[in-house]
Structures are given as structure tokens and as C-alpha cells.
Amino acid sequence: MNFEHEMLVGFAKSYGLFYLLALSLLVLVYTYWPSNKKPFDRAARSIIDDEDRPWE
């Protein structure tokens, strides 16, 4: 039981840290990738004037 607990803690403290760092990095790179700016801006504007029916 103790072994299991120690193992889990060790796993959480090592792997957990790095996966969170890697994930943060990935998200930031995706978000601030220069060529993504245009689609993001377009998406933000797209809801302001959505028509009252679906596109054909």
C-alpha cells in the first residue's frame, strides 16, 4: 500500500509538473502563432452579425 502511495505521489510530482508545463507551452504557442490571428479576429467578429438562419 505504501509503495503504491509513494509511486503515485512520485508520478504526480514529476510527470504532472512536466505535462502541465508542456501543455501551457502548447496552448500559448497555438494562441499566439502569428498566422492564427486572422481567423481568431474573424471568429470574434462573426457572432456580432450572425443571420437569423443557417447557411445553406
Next chain:
Amino acid sequence: MVGQLTVNERKLAFLILILIAVVGLAMAITGADKLFVVHGLIIFLSALGTIFLVISGYFLPPPDIENAKHYYDDPTRAGIIIAMVWAVFAMFIGDWVAWLLAFPEMTFDAAWASFGRLRPVHTTGIIFGFGGNALIATSFHVVQRTSRARMPDNLSPWVVIFGYNLFCLLAVSGYFIGITQSKEYAEPEWYADIWLVIIWVTYFILYLRVLARRKEPHIYVANWYYMAFILVVAILHIVNNLAIPISLMHAKSYSAFSGVQDAMTQWWYGHNAVAFFLTAGFLGMLYYFLPKQAGRPIYSYRMSIVGFWGITFFYMWAGSHHLHYTALPTWVQTLGMTFSAMLLIPSWIAAGNALMTLNGAWHKVRDDATLRFMMVAAVFYGLSTFEGSFMAIRPVNALSHYTDWTIGHVHAGALGWVALITFGAIYALVPWLWKQKRMYSPKLVEVHFWLALSGTLIYVFSMWNSGIIQGLMWRTYNESGTLAYSFVQSMVEMHPYYIARAIGGLFFLIGAIVGCYNIWMTVRSARMLAGAPEFETPDLGIASAQEIKAGEQA
């Protein structure tokens, strides 16, 4: 409502309802305890009532082929009205509970009216009845608009709304008669939990199907938040409710977890219910309705994405702050505390993003109470997330835990953030959906706004005061090293604050009733004006949805 279903969908609806009725009847007949029988009957009668509704529209002409060229909004309309009914019901119970704390004799010696039973009726009614229906209704609206696609079929959204409200009804009626598995915000027993899994998976698949049909390549960020809400709530609900019923004919079950593991699982669930039910979903609402109502795109789309991933990944770890100074290992407490503190970043990203969006539209905030609802919601979101991070710090928690400060904090979030953003979204949606220029009375929206805001402030300030006094009284020692005050002494000190809180709650409740009246009058004037309404069959539409509601509650 039934007129909108294709003939095949009507058949399918009929079959599903027969199946539910049979299950309900089987529960009622085989049930080994009285409570289980009552719930079997409720399921049976709900299905039966809806069967009559389906039959009444069964032979209507099939829906117009032109319908496919429009969004399917009837479920949203029904969801909004049901949400408002739940709001008034659960806020009434909440205020009753508040008065009960000030005047305990108001239980009338009836078991069903005791604090322990009424309190979960209030929390479930508000969170799941009001909040859940509002989330489902708005998500149907948002996902169709942002995907530029109609619902893939007409039946699934109704299954979700009917099934979800049947779950809420089982939950609330169960508390009154004494059914609970004693897990906060997860009180309903195993059969209701299984039913919710079925409905929730249907909801998730429906959402994915609309997204799969989308004509707009980019999935707008509000959908990400709604998706996180649906997906994570499913995971939380399934894991936390793992339990073995004592038999298939009893309401009672035992949790698969025990001891501190059970506590940790429960608060992993409990705090993520706050995160993904009461935050992620409502942020989805905020990111759609606030820019839309302000007529300005969100200040920073990039910030909304960073905030999204921050919220989804940080919140998962914060639950253990509910178990500071318990048998939970200290490092797990520290982990929860750290992540709770870090959560301030994505939370303030969202609040800041919302307020920056309004920069340049402040004149609209001044003139339009609907937008002001949303603005104040964003402010309260920022305030209560700051407070939450602060209270999760262990030494602060030593003062605040088990006191009314927690109640104040929760209500700063629930009244100030969740309810205000919902009212804002509903006041924006109702005129759009019922094809009106504005609400029946903008003045009454204004009245509702000020009642809601003053009610929230009275509530939160009285609970801050009473909570901190309570916390200090419980930790004051005299010269001989024993406690200076007894528990009863601290209760006597709370009395005036409890009265103030109940008055604040009453303001909030009256505001919601005013809102109901205003929505009702808007719907009514829309009906009277409409010669040939686009959404057809007004008789079978909203009115009948409300009748089922009333029937179910009786």
C-alpha cells in the same frame, strides 16, 4: 411542439415514453421501500403525461419542409421558461431556509420542512433546475448560431429537456420525502444518477452532432466552454456517483469509496461542479451574449483561449481545498491550495476580457439594463474568484471554513455571477426568439436589475459580517486556554445578520418574479401580434411545455 416533429420522430418519441413509463411502473410495482415506489410513480406519471401530449399532436400535418432552413428554437424557448419556473421555486425555498435559520420554529414540526431537507431542494433547484435549464437552453441557441447549422433532428433536444427535468424532479421530490445519498450537490440516488447519465450522453452527442454539421469552419470559443461543461460534468457525475444499491428495488445505495478517499472524490466532484457547471458553462454564455448585446467583438479572442485552457486544467486540482486540516494528506491540501491560487489568473482573464469588451460601449451599459446585468455579472465573477483563491489559502481557510463566510462567497458567485449573467442572457434572448424589438417593459428589467443587485449586496455583506464574527468567536481563547465563547453564543450573535440575509434573498426573489412577469408579457404580446408566427403551433409550444412542468411539480 409535437407538430415540429416528423412522423417518424413522433413514433420514436412515443416508443421512448412508453419505455420510460414501463420502467416507472415496474419500479412502482416491485419497489421494496415506499420511497422507491413514489419515485416509480413519478417517473410513470411524467411519461404518461407526455405521452398524452405526443398523442394530442400525433395526427397534425408533418412539419413544413421549409423548417430545415431555420434554426430550431422551440426547445430553447421551453428551456428558458422552465428555467424561470425553477428559479422562482428554488429562490422561494432558499429564502424560506434563510428565514428558518433566523426563526427555527418555522419548520412546523414537519419532517419535509426541516432545514436538512429544504436546503438541498434549494441548492439543487437553483444549480440544476435554474442554472442547468438555462445552460441547456442557451447552449442550444449558441451552438446553432455559431455553427450556422440547424439541430440534426427535432427529437433529441426535447429528450434532453424532458429527461433533464425529470431528473431534477426526482432529485427535489426525493429530498422532501427523505431520499439522499448525503453527498453535497450529488444527493440523488443511484437510479436518478443512471438516468442523468443517459440524458447527459444524449446531450453531449447532440452537441457534437450540431458541431459536426457546422458550416463555419472555426468553432467559436463559447462552444469550447459549453463543451467543457458538458464533458467534464459527465465525468464528474459518473465517478462521484459510483455506488452499489442495496438491491434493485431499494432507493438506498452505498458509495464505492470510503473514508478520506470518499471525501476527496466528493470534493473533487464538488469543486469541479462549481468550475464546470457554474463557471465554464456560464462563461460560454458570457462569451456569446455579452459581445452580442454590446455589439462589439470580444476584446481579446486570444485571451479567451488562454483563459479556457487555464480554467479547464487548473480547476481539476483545486477540490482538495475543501478539506484543509482534515485527514487528507497535507501535500494534497497544498496542491489544492496552490492550484486555487493560480486559478486567479484565468479567472481574471475572463472577467477582464468581458469588461474590456465594454470599453467604448459604456453608454450602452448605462442605458441598457440587460447589458448591465452582464457587466455586473463579470464584476462579481472577478470578485468571487479572487475571494475563492484567497479563501483556499490554508491559514485563511482556518478562519473562514465552516462559517457563513463560505455561504457569502458562494452567493457572491451564485447570485452575483451565475444568476445575473443568466438573467442578462435571458433578457437578450427572449426578444430575439419571440421576434420582438425589446422586452415587454424595459422599465421592469431595470427594476429587476436593482432588486437583484441590492439583494445580492445585502446578502453578501451580511454573510461576510456574520462569517468573520463567527470565525473569530470560535477561535478566541480566554486566559485559562479554553474557548471564550460557546457555540450558542456565536449563534445568538448571528441572528441580526440572518434576518438581513433573508431580506436580501427576498429582494432577489421578488426580482426574479418581476422577470417572470416581464418574460410572460413579452411572449404574450408576441403571440397576439403574430399572425403567422415562424415557429408555428403556439398552442402546443410553450404553453404546453409549461403545463407539463406544472403537472410534474404537483
